[in-house]
Amino acid sequence: MAATLPAAGPAAAADPQRLTVDLSASEGPVMLGANGALYGLSDDGVPSDAALAPLKVTSVSQKPEGGAQHPNGDALTVSKSFFRNGGGEINVMMQDIYAKWPYEDLGIDDYLPKVDKIAKEVAADPNSERFVYIPFNEPDQIWYKLGVADQAQYEANRDRFFKDWKTVYQRIRAIDPDARIAGPNEAAYHSRLLKDFLAFAKRENVLPQVMTWHELGSGSLRDFQAHYDDYRALEREAGIAPLKINIDEYANRRDLSVPGQLVQWVSMFERNKVYANMAYWDAAGNLSGQVVRSNIPNGGWWLFRWYAGMTGDTVKVTPAQPNTIDTLQGLASLDTGRRQAQVLLGGSAGDSDVVVRNVPRSVFGRTVTATVAEAAWSGYEGQHATPQVLARTKVKVADDGSVTVPLRGMRKMSAYRVVLTPGGTGSPSPVSVPWSASYEAESAAITDGKVYTRGTVENANGYAASGTKDVGSLNQATSKVDFTVTVPRDGAYDLAILYGNQSGGPATQKLSVDGAEAATVTYPSTENWTYRAKRDVTVRLQAGTHVLTLAKGDAEVTLDRIDLTARAGAPSASYEATLADVSGSPSYDYSSSVGVGTGALVLRSGDKAVFDVYAPRDGYFTVVPRATETVKLALHGETVTAAPGRPLRLYLVAGNNRVTATAQHSAVRSLDVSGSGSASGTLSYEGRAAVLKGGAELVESAHASAGSYIGKLGNSPDSTAEFTVRAPSSGRYLLVVHYAHNDRRDNGHAYNTDIMSRTADITVGNAAPVKVTFKNTWSSDDYWTVGVPVDLRQGSNKVTFGNATAWAPDIDRIELGRVIDRP
Incomplete structure (x- = not known):
């Protein structure tokens, strides 16, 4: 095969790295265990069904109903959307019933009535068998201090924990005899504790059905295999059959949303057939940083979509550097029924060869078609289109039964998928990959700004940044970043800007080409300066070298990287x-x-x-x-x-x-x-077109599409907004609501941003109202959209928004489009 990736940056080393896949060495059925998330769901609709269902999530961890730790994410509430979309099981983090972090230690007598309430509610749920109780969270640090070095103090703390574990375990089982219970759930792997715990739990008949601990350090990419092997040895030593394992918190901020980082974690968990949930470092409801807004994929989402598409058995993968932090890692599968082999890999820049051995001729024949695609990093809040296919080439299987697929110019933050299928007759059409180039902000000419280092191994819980650096403090009137770019031909180019905006509302910069008249670029809000999003604009450039300048507008914006891609229709x-x-x-x-x-x-x-x-x-x-x-x-x-x-x-x-x-x-x-x-053929109605009742009012705003939005909607049965829409024909339409709100709870949590959703009851004509969830938009002046299928009859239809018991979101405007535009 010719090189499968376009050259990017300096020439790579002469000898490519090698990732070897052995299709004859099965590791067992694909389990999809590593796609879970802690507080991955916040409400029914956040994330959306269309974002959740494709990932085939096997487990999530959520708080009990009414838990005070966070404002949303209650296990029984979110179970409806989770199970509706094919979800597996829900871990109930029982101590999240408490409000403070770390949990307030009020004693076991205070905790037990709460345990009773949780167990009764879960046991009464019609899907109770799909919940797992986690009685204690990080007891090595919280309440029991089981990680102390002093042996005598450890034993005293251990014995108190064991006594409470037995009490709570038996309390749960008394209420829910079929309960599955998980633990001990340490913040990190502790061989000393687990050896003692297994012996005690076996002797007292309080053994968990699921073994849990956390892997939250960058060192876990190196150390997890040793932890897993040690734990299985402890089980054998104790005479205990292998328990199901769920690493119910994993990864750092720098890993979340980054395909090249996440594939390293996923490969080691899937290889060992353990379940795992990504950590909750920031906002709930986005599957730990993989879903933009409520329904938009980023690069991390596409990696997990690929992972969910693996079928058959996983097979042995040998990387050049096993169990080594930030190196090329991968996982692979073979489905003989579908006649497909898939390889997911990433974590390293440069060149590599994917060597697939023992390609069965009975399945693939004498030739295969090798298809290579890339899922790039687009930020935590940056949209990512369907992954680009980089190459599709017909390859002859070598006499030794192997196929080598070269990948050249790989990007460290990207993940790649290689699919092998039977070659058949003829040749596939050549893949057209548009010209593209990336430019780091820290390598540009910076005026009145500062370069910051982000998301390194040493600062693993810092936010990810392309090249581990970004440019901030662009807060002076003279602040700007000049990017020198070179493009191959005249034409339109898509310019993607990776940015952060914590200014509290939409912020602007001035974009100019070679010092010409500047255009305004508006950036929606982000959670913080480093929670990266992506803004897409278009520029026209002539062939040759240019200076693209992004200068301060009305507020500060941080810059990470820009990507230029030639537009081809x-x-x-x-x-x-x-x-x-x-x-x-x-x-x-x-x-x-x-x-x-x-x-x-x-x-x-x-x-x-x-x-x-x-x-x-x-x-x-x-x-x-x-x-x-x-x-x-x-x-x-x-x-x-x-x-x-x-x-x-x-x-x-x-x-x-x-x-x-x-x-x-x-x-x-x-x-x-x-x-x-x-938008041709759609119906559009500004907020001022609605009839407002019961306190709902039109509020002037420079950020609303027509200068005003509907505010103070809801919080009373009488407060409504009624639109009259005129449908040209009867049928199914998509009602798109442009809305904003910035509700959140400030409970002083050390790192979680407790954003809250709002809901609105939407009634079309005489139909029953439908409750729709609207996620926090990070600012009251940033408008997002939610699409709701509705049925309209030809002519006039009343569409009414309200919420009898709480505030509905602010509404800028609505649009309606017939799902199928029939002639």
Whole structure:
């Protein structure tokens, strides 16, 4: 194969790193254990169903109902959306019933009535068998101080903990006899404690059903394997059968949202077949930093989407440097039924060779198609489009049964996926990768700003930054950053700016090219200066070298990196059917490699294929099924019959959209989606068009689209906003609400930002009201969108917003688009 990645930056070392995959060495079925999150869900709808379902999350950790530790994330409440979207089990962090951190130590007699209440509520839930009780959280540090060095003090503390463990364990079981209980749940791995704990728990018949501890240091990437091996040895020594393990907090801030970091963690957990939940360092409800707003993927989300797409068995992967921090690591799977091998890798810059050994000829034949794609880092709050396919090449399997896939110019913060499928006849179409280049802010010419170091191994709980540095303190009138860039040809370029904005509202900078008249770039708010988001703008450049200047506007903005990408027409993506989620018993046809894609998915009656389709904004997009026969596509509760190759105009919401394909009999190669999100044909109503009652009022605002928004809505049954919308035809529409609010609870927590959601009851005509959740927008002046499917009749329809018991969000405007734009 030719080089699969474009060159980026200085030439890499002469000898590429090697990641070896042995398809003959099965490690057991793909478990997907490492995709969990602590407080990954905050409310029903945060994250959205379309963001949650594709990841097939196996476990999350949440607080008990009414727990005072955080304002949301109650286990029973979020269980509805979690289980609805295929979630596995929920760990109930029982001590999160307390308000303070660390938990106030009021004694076991204060705790036991709380334990009773939690156990009774969980036991009464219809899905009680899918909950796991975690009675104590980090007892090595909190309440019991089990990590002390002095042996006598340790033994005294240990014995008090063991006594309380037995008491609480038996209390839970008395209420819920079938309860599954997890522990001891230390903040770090302690061999001394676990040896004693296993002996005690076995002797007293209070052994947990799930073994838990935390891996929260950058050293865990080096040390976890030794911890795991030591623990399994302790079990054998104690005569205890292997317990299920859940590392129910893992990773640092610098890892979350970063595909190249996360793949290192995921690979070691999946290899050892343990479950694991990412830590909660910042805001709840975004799957530990993988979901932007409520429905938009970032680079980390795409890594976990790839992980969720692995099927069959995992197989042995040998990296060049096993158990070494920040090095090339990976995991791989083989599904002989689907005739697919997949490799996920990342964590290191430069060149590497993925060497796949023992490629079974009975499954793949004499040639394979190797498809390589990249999930890049886009920040914690930065949107990431469908991952770019970098190469798709037909390769002959060597006489020794191996295939080598070279990756060149890898980026350290990116993750990569290699998919091998049978080669078939013909050759796949060449992949067109647009020219792109990245420029670090710290390497640019800085005036009245300061370079900061972020997210290094030494400061693992610092926020991630590209190249471990960013530029801040751009707070002077003369502050600016001059980027010198060189582009290959005249034309339009997409400029992506990785930034932070903690100013409390929308902030601006002035963007100029070669000192020409400046344009204003507006940046939505972020959680803090280093919780990176991404702003996309367009610039026109002539071939050659230019200076792009970002200068201070009305407030301070921090800068991390800019990316320039040549624009090649309207955005488009091809979603391969052979890589879609499926149900039923479809077959896979790789007889031809001609064209785009890896083959065809043959759907028959009863089969389904679900595509995860990205949209950069709410609006209409062109969707074309490439199939041999008619297929039916379902989106937002509407179904349309689609002829092969015939374009459809469908309304997609910003972020992820789940499109389901069914057919009586059709071979589907892909679902092709293009466009930028047209508003043509949509209905739009500003807040001032609504009839306001019961205290709801129109509030002037320079940041609202028409200079005002609807405020003081709700908190009373009489406070409503009623829009009259006129539908040109009856059918299913997407109601897109442009809203803002910045509710949060300040409880003095050391690091969690306790943002809160608002809800609104939306009533269309005489239909029953639907409760919709609106996540905090980081500022009352930043407007986000939420899409709600509604049914309208032709002509006038009343759409009413309200909330009888709490404040609804502020509403700027609403839009409605027919899901299927029928001629």
